[in-house]
Amino acid sequence: MEPVERSERLDANAIGEVHLLQSSSTLIPGDTVWRRCEARRVAVLNDAAAYFAALRQALLEAQDLVYIIGWDIHSQTRLVGESGRADDGLPEQLGPFLRALVHRRPALRINILVWDFVSFYASEREWNSATKFTAGTDGRVRFHFDSTLPFGSAQHQKIVCVDGSLAFVGGLDLTIRRWDTSDHCADHALRRDPQGKPYLPFHDVQCMVEGDAAAWLFDLAQGRWRAAGQQIEDQCALKSIRWPATVPVEAEHVPVGIARTDVVCPAGSTIREVERSMIAAIRSATSFVYIENQFTSAIKIARELAEQMLRVPSVRVLVVAPKLHSSWLESQAMQNGRGAFIDYFNAAGVADRIRFVYPVSRSGDTEAAVMVHSKLMIIDDRILRIGSANLNNRSMGADSECDLIFEAASDQHRDFVASVRHRLIAHFCGLDEQAVTQNEDRLFALLDDVSRTDGTKTLRDVESSVLTSTLATMVQPVADPELPLHLERAASRMWRTKTLIGIASIAVALVGLAMAWSYTSLSDLADAGRISTLLSAYSQSVWGPAFAIAAFVVGGLAVFPVLVLIAATAAALGPWLGFVTALAGVLLSACILFVIGRGLGRERLQQLLGRRAARIQERVVGKGVLAVVIIRMIPIAPFSLVNVVAGASTLPLRDFLVGTLLGMTPGILAMAVLGAQIADLARNASWSSILLLALAFLGWLGVCAGAQFVAAWLAGRR
Template sequence: MSVQHASGAEAAANIEDRRIFKPARNVWRVEKARHARMLVDAAEYFSVLRAALLRATQSVLIVGWDIDSRTRFVGPEGDADDGYPPLFGEFLTKLASEKPGLEIKLLLWDYSVIYATEREFLPAVPLRWGTPPNIDLCLDDRVPLGASHHQKIVVIDNSLAFSGGLDLTVRRWDTSAHDPANEHRVDQNGDPYRPFHDVQMMIDGEAAAALGELARWRWRNAACEELEPAAVEADLWDENIEPHFRDVNIGIARTLPPGNGGAETREIEHLFEDSIACAERWIYIENQFLTCLAVAHALVARLKEKPELEVLLVAPKTHESWLEQQTMLAGRIRFMNALRDAGVADRVRLLYPSVGEGKAEIDVMVHSKVMIVDDRLLRVGSANICNRSMGTDTECDLAIEAETDEEREGVLGALARLLGEHCGGEPENLSSALRESRSLFSAMEQCEKQKGRRLRQIEDGTTPASEGFGAIEAIADPGRPIGADEHLADIVDYPGETGHSRLSAIAKTVALVVFIAALGFLWRYTPLSEYADPATLRETLGGMSDNPFAALIVILAYVATGFFAFPVTVLIIVTAGTFGLWPGLLYAGLGSMSSALATYGAGRGLGARFLRNTIGPRVNRISRGIGERGIVAIATIRLVPVAPFLLVNLVAGAFRIPFWQYTLGTFLGLAPGILVLSVLGDRVFAMLDNPSFADFATVLGALALWIGLAFGLQKLVNRWRKHD
């Protein structure tokens, strides 16, 4: 019997009146899946995905927060038995070699440096450079400041898709037994890690095609490259895998921060609110983080409306790192305090799963993002119940809103499966207990527990960390992307100007001043001063002014250092400081142009394919910007640098930008900068010898001239684009 007190036609009519899914509010799309199955823990997911990849014929698109070639990509037995290597990178390499017509695209978040110690160093080496040409890796940096790409999606032949909380990375693999002594649960270094729990959803049909559309949009946004969906629809569902749902509607909910190739999208946040508002008997949640007070307040409101409602929260025992202690753990305490203060905490339990006996008992790391409401809604995704998952990071959740008795049985079965894993009860017994008692807590207490498996109370206390760490919390768990212009607004605010223009002016001024100050500091107070001191330079290079080969030597120095990405601005200042404004200005101009032309020629010789394979798909963004605007684009990039000097040169040559356009644009863009930097270089050396007010005014004037030229050209370009 349904927990809604009705079944069959009556229940269907009730649900129609109170439908949860609302496209354009809490879901992006609602699409049909012929089959759907919840995959619990990485051993099951990796096993099913591995077999599915072997059946792929045209395309594989993997989107991840992390992708690691060293991942043990194996099933419950802990080893590979299909003739392919157990490590993910080697598996993909062999698969791509045997299927040269299969295009494999890997889209990996270009992660923050804070995660560098947890990630594979230089992932492009094993996943692009060390693999066949039909494997392509793109590091996706198209998120605002402070945001991350947190979606975990795999789409095969646009016909079969997986989405949830599991990345194809290390320290994720585990079986549902969570055996504390499992010898296969070790990381890439052979070190054991604690039991790990997570959930993924597997779907096919139109719902899988919709996820394919989302993944291709992500690729297009990151790589400026259009991917076509598989030409022929394939039936990739393994007949040996029993689906939990058939011919079911799948709701796809997303979080997309503003500026990520489109407007802000907060479907996931709204789906949490609307799902909670429909709960009658119970809400079951598994989640790594619980910090979003908006969700806590939604729970409070519904618990007050429904005296019989019970809420079970399954989470990690604690957050261990210092940063998580000050942010996510403190946020979880506030989350629970909101429930206590409202007087509804007696119907809320915050528990963690534990396995083993006695001294061998250990807590299970909960990484899953699952929500089950009565027997009506099953939700599996990537979104944590934290602020950043609601509006800062990219997220993707899949949800099933039960419309038939069979679907309600599927939702109830999913709850029994998860609860049984944690507390040791048989899923069949738990399903029966849930139907009879219509109480989540009662069903837990009635089930027969297996030895060594239980849910224990989480004891966080009631006092968050010091409020002095509020700024750290705001950065680690922001509700929306960190806007640099907003953080600087209280420092400098010019009425009538946009935040973007203020930030640009501040950034350019600060960067130039810091550069000059740092250069002076190095010359005066570090061992470099004995080599870079003006007197030493004049003594070393002074005789070169009379050398007939002086110009050639300088030009060769520019060309040689250009291939090592040495900052050309430093060379210009040193040249002017050494040779004076004249002929330093001439030498700097000839050297800069020679370096630009030499690296352009190198790019032309290497070719677009080699450069793209080396640097990655993001090179397309630079080539597109140059190719569409020709001379103006090149001049703008030179005057207002948006990419490294060497990279622009190589891309322009590799993508065969016309030589005359490249040369003229480079000259027009470099000339003002060379002039200004040459004046700076000449006066900086003079200032170090004998500083004066006139020298200081000259430097400030040169800075103002450079900034003015940059803004002037940019405004002309923007005006020309509007008229175009």
């Protein structure tokens, strides 16, 4: 990062540029915003208790159609206000509440769209969410995971639209471990997850709008629903609903822009309105920039802020962020980015006019850092933006985001924006709004005064720190990319001639080795009697079965004929111990080769196929248990080769192992227990014996088909 040269004075051109930007709107449809419209009424909801209470009231008035768009949603989220209780007769938890709501209003439909998260979030997400929201609703609550974004990108918008009349936008998802009041007590009896585990104070901001802004947000939500592959039902004219009675109207008829980041758009382009609108707003700053954000790692935004502070020496900046990130993985991924973001201002020579702070709450001897999750920016009390976009790279160009940008058009609007800023700072410091207003000219000094007292709340300086671990260095570019990762595009670069020749060589070698055991001098070694004699030396030892299982593993890696190993094991260890040992050896060998195949080929295969072809493959492989059974019972390819190829497909390991178990068991059992009888049957076959064998085969296929049904049912449940 090159240091920014410090300017000692503003030249005439810079002054003219600043005044031009200040006097003109930053809301330019098709450039900095998607739509510029008007919010007939606006309220800023500070923290989840206020948001959940307002949303609950709005949903109770819903008549026709609700869209809930989120990064995460949890059926056990308690949709309650500051009291922690609901008094409307409906369940407090979100899933049961929505189900009860559609039963109360038979014409109401609710569409829920949530990001189809990547696997390392699985432990944090709810199991079987769809059923918990939709059960018993006759299809009037629909739940869909959005999997349309490129790998590595996330559906990060947090929007709720009610009948196209009211809309909520901000940083809050309707999920657990979000609820808190603006008191942010160090310990709160109601701040518990569904397992009763307490979590730290949590701060976020959501806004509620009415009028044209709500109507356009409804269109945006409907477009996201359609882009995710879901049908739009025929609908009657949307009904206007009442503004929640307990929510004060803070401003009226405010110009507002809707800014997006979106990667699900034609020709692989990216909509970057969030980034452009943020840069335009920063370039218009002349006095004070207030920021609340969970992540600060977008160096482009740091550069814009620093350069504006150099152009306009009167600009000061206050950034409220979390002390630490919420998980170890986030720390590994984002801490270096935050350190570089903070260091940029030191290099620019403007660090004395910017403060990075985190909020703390105390209760007796207990002290807790408040988790700042909000995504808010205020410029000169003229521009207020609230939404889902973090100040990180991925929110600028890799994820889907939605921000509302309010632009003051009157003194009343400026008073509204100033009041939001004063209120937020005051609630972090344990002060009233008036105290912040009266100390406007010495705000940083006021923060220092508060930090020296023994009050229940304070703001402390964030320390710039950088992780030097190899993991942090590797994770950050993937966790915070500036653009979608586009693995399909990367795959096209990986599948070069050299790669294809290498993979083809491996396949030919496997087939060639399998044939060598049968048709060359190696066939002398592949004799069941010879192998049986070798294993018999260990047959009386406790290590006999283990030695035999190891032989299956080594044999699998060497593409040794598995039937020879099965026959030799049964002969050496006896029918029953031989059966169990051979079955264990077959499964272990198959599993190891499957894992090798997956490591070598699955990602490349899926990337080569592309998204649509991969989905078709997944549907075909959905019959995996039965397919594996048939291949095992009618061996059309060497055992080892089948295992590796299965690993390189999208076949689940569970289906592969179940299919192998069911497909190999009859043959292993027959060879172990009925070896001599099978040979006699082959020599003296009769129509009756053939019929019995055919019936046994069909009966076993019926058992395997039942296993396939169970596997498919379990997959559907997931």
